[in-house]
Amino acid sequence: MAFAPPGRRDTFLTAANELDYRTLGGEKLMAFEHKAKAFPFAYGSQKGMSETTDKRHHDTHYAGYVAKRNEVEQKLSACDRGKANANFSEFGELKRKETFNASGQILHELYWDMLGGDGAMDATSPLGKAIAEEFGSFDNWKADMVATAKASTGWAILCLDPSDGRLHNYLCDSHNIGAVWGAIPLLALDVFEHAYYGDYGPDRAKYVEAYLSDVDWKKVGARFSAHAVHFGKK
Ligand code: FE
DSSP: OOOOOOOSSOGGGTTTSOOEEEEETTEEEEEOOOOOOOOSSOTTOSTTOOHHHHHIIIIIIIHHHHHHHHHHHHHHHHSOGGGOOSSSOHHHHHHHHHHHHHHHHHHHHHHHHTBSSOSOOOTTSHHHHHHHHHHSSHHHHHHHHHHHHHHOSSEEEEEEETTTTEEEEEEESBTTBSOOTTOEEEEEEEOSGGGTHHHHTTOHHHHHHHHHTTBOHHHHHHHHHHHHHHHOOO
């Protein structure tokens, strides 16, 4: 299978993590400040999602991960590493929250960036063929993704895994728990209760169906092709 070379940056990270130079106390420091992306649609315009849920999810939860990621990185730079301790230490707790908030930012940006379509997969596209090769059919992939979403307390994520060159639906119970090193997330489905309870109550399956019906598979396919060139397929 021939794949296009990757772009310079992932689309969902573009402009989100540019270097920012801040002047503190008269001294110009090279600091990295993560910036929250604007919500990519009109609030409430996604299929099955209300304006209230979108606003809370983006403005409070997502923006909160970005803000805390910056705060944690700043505090780590001044933290006493000499007191690092596995039972309890300020350094250790900051390191745990470093990956939690970083992964929370990354996954939420991917969650929204792949929406805006009709949920239909082009079976003749490179990703359509790869999904059929791995799962037997798109419907089989969807059944596996829905089951993964029902079983998770955090995320169900379609990934391209370079360790075996295959597609997987991975389950992550938290932003930073369950990830497989090196695997590229292609489509991230948020099943934390904050994502759907306001609109669906406990009916997670109905929310998952609404999300998947809004996926733009052309965007997911472009992301797949950009990364697949590195790994090939077994
Ligand atoms: Fe969320």
